[in-house]
Amino acid sequence: MLRILNIFLIITSLLIYGSIFIPPTLFWPAGILSYGIPVLMLCLLMNIAFQLILRHRIPFLSLGLLLFGVFVMPEIFQWNSVVTDQERKSFEVLSYNSRLMREYKAEEAKGWVYSQEMINFIVEDTSAIKCLQEYYSDGRWKALNVSQKLKQKGYEPYVLNYHQFAENDEFARGMAIFSKFPILKRGKIDIGESSINQAIFADVLLSPKDTIRVYNLHLHSMGINPELEWQKASEAYPILLSKLKSGIQKRVNQTHPILVHIAQSPYPVLVCGDFNDPPFTYNYQQFRKNLHNAFEQKGRGFGFSVNSPMFFLRIDNQFYSDAFELNNFKTLREVPYSDHFPIKSTFRLSAP
Template identity: 30%
Template sequence: MAGTFKKIRRRLWLLLNIVVVLWLLAGVLCLQVPPDEFWPAAFVAFSLPGALVLNFLFLLYWAMRRSWLVVLPLATFLLGWSYYSRLVAVNLVREVPQGAKTLQVLSFNTHVFNAYDKRVKGVPQISDEMVDWVATHPADVFCLQEFYSYVNSNEFNNLNRIGTRYDKYKFTSTYETGRVKAEYGIAIFSKYPIIRGSTIYFPNTQKYTTNRVAWADIDVQGDTVRVYGVHLQSMSIRSEDIENTYTAIGDEESFKKEGLNLARRLKRGFIARTLQVQLLLEHIRESPYPVIVCGDFNDIPFSYTYDQLARELENAFVEAGSGVGATYNGPIPFLRIDNQFYSEGLEAIDYETHYEMGLSDHFPVSATYVLEPKVAADR
C-alpha cells in the first residue's frame, strides 16, 4: 500500500513539474508577441517569474530525492539560464583595466523631488535631501525622469542646484505647466560636454506628459557616447490601488472589482509601450555612436518591452549587478522596472541599486562602463 501511494505521489509531482515547464515555455514564447496584436500574451509573460521559481524548486526537490527525474528541471534551468539571469544576477567584482576610459551613469525617477508634498510637514527637507543627494553623486552623467524645476524658486530651481552649481552641462526635455510655470520632464546632466540633444515624442501619449525619451551626444575625452533618458508609459497604478486589492481578499465582489481595475491598467500600459519601444529602437539603430539607454521603463524583465531591448543591447544589471536589483519602492516587492542597457563599444563593469536613497517611489541605479578602444570596437 505504501509503495502504491509513493508511486502516485511521484507521478503527481512529475505531472506538476511538466505543467510548470510548459508554463515556462509558454511564457518565453509570449515574450515575443506584441501586446498591441494579442494583449493576453503580455499577462502570460508577466507570470513567467512564477514558473522560473517553481522550476527551480522542483530541481531542488528531485535532487534531494536523488531521482533521475531531476533531469527535467535541470535541463529547463540550463536552457533557460538567460531568463534566470534577468531574475537574479550573479557577478564577481571586476576591476577597472589600467588606463581604461570609464563613464559612470546614474538613472533616477525623482518623483518630481516630492515637490507637491510640500504641504506635508517636514517634506521640504526630504526634497532638499533628494536634490542634494543627486547633485553630489559622483556619477559623470545623470539621467533624471520626472524631473522638476521651478526657475522662480530658490528651493526648487533644480536646474541651478544640480547643474549650474556644479558646472555640469545639461539637456532637458520638459513641458511647462501649472500656475507657477514649473518645468517637468527628463533632464540629462553631464560633467562632459553635450554636443547635441533632442527628444523622441510618442504619438500615443498626451502632450503634457513626462513619458518621452531625451537623448544627448556626450564627448567623453574625445569619444562620443549617445545617452538616452527613457520614461515609457506608466501603469497609472497608485499604491492605494494595490493596497485596496490586498485588503479586498476575502470579499469576492470587491476583490473582482479591484483586480479588474488593475488588469485594465496593466493592459493599457502593455499596449502603449509596444509602439514606444519600437520607436526607441528605430532611433537607436540609427546612432553613429555607442549608446547607453537608461531610465524608467515601467515594465519588468519579463515583458515584450524588455525583451525587445535585450535582443539588441546588453543589460548592465545582468552583466555587472548582483542579487534581485529591485527598483520599485512600493507595496509590490522585487520589481525591477528601472534599467540601463548598452551597445557594443562599451562594457559594464559595475552596477548598483542605491537603496540608501528611498525618498522616491523608485530607487536610483548607477552603472560604470569602460569605453572600448575604437579599433576594438570597429572589429
C-alpha cells in the same frame, strides 16, 4: 495523476516561456503571461524539492523545464565580481526617477513635500552624466532651483518639460540629462501624446575624437497602485487586467520609434531610464537584442529598483552598445528618497 501534472507543467511552461517572444500588440495576454516566469520557476523548484525529499526520485521533467528557463536567469539574478577602475579614463552615469523631488509617502500625511535630501543627493552625486526622469526645478525658490545648483557644479543641462508645461528657463518639470561633458546636440523622440512619458537624447563630447549619444526614457507606467485598497476583490481583477493590458500595449508602441532611432544613431549609445517593464517581458527583450544590460553584466543579486510594496521589480535600466566597456553597476538602495532607487554605472569607451 502524475501524468496529468506533467502535461499541465509542459503546457504551462511552453506558454509562459514562449510569451516573451510574442508582441503584445498581436496577442496582449502574452504580455501578462511573461510576468509568471518567476512564479513558474519557483513552482518547478518546489516540485523538484518535494520529489527529492519525499519520494526520493529525480523529477526529470521539472528539472528539464527549469533548465529550459535558465536562459532568462541572467536578466533576473546576477553575482558579478566588483572590478576597480582601470587607468584608462572612465566616467559614471546615474539614472534616477526623482519623483518630481517630492518626499516619498508624504502626500497623505503632509501634502506635497519636497525632499531636500533627494535634491542634495542629485546635486552632490559625482556622476559625469545624470539622466533624471520626473525631474523638477523651480528657479523662484533657491532650495528648489536644482538646475542652477547643477550648473554651479559644472553640469551642462538638457531639460524637456512635459507637454502641458511651456518651456522656460526658470521652471522645469519633465525629463533631464545633465553632463559635465559638452552637449553638442539635443533632441526628443516622438513616442505619442502623454502627460509624462517622453524619450530624449543628447550627443555628448567625451573627447575631441569621441562622441556618444545618451538616451533618457520614461515609458508608460505599469498602472498599478500597490497601496490602493479595493473594497471588493471581484472588482479588483478586471481593473488590474485592464491596466496591465493598456500599459503593456502602450509601452510596445512607445518602444518601436525609440529602437528605430537608436539603430540610426551615428554614435555609440547609452540608454537610461524608467522602462516600467520587468526583465522577462517582450519589450525588455527588444532592447536586449542589440544592446547590453548593465545589471546583467556587472550587477549583483536581483537588482530590484522599486522602493514600494512592489519591491520585487527591476524596471530601471541602463543599456549600452558594443563600443563601451562596463566597469561597475550598482543599485543604490541606500538612497530611499523616491519610489525608485537610483542606478549607477561606470563606463569607458573601448580602445579603437
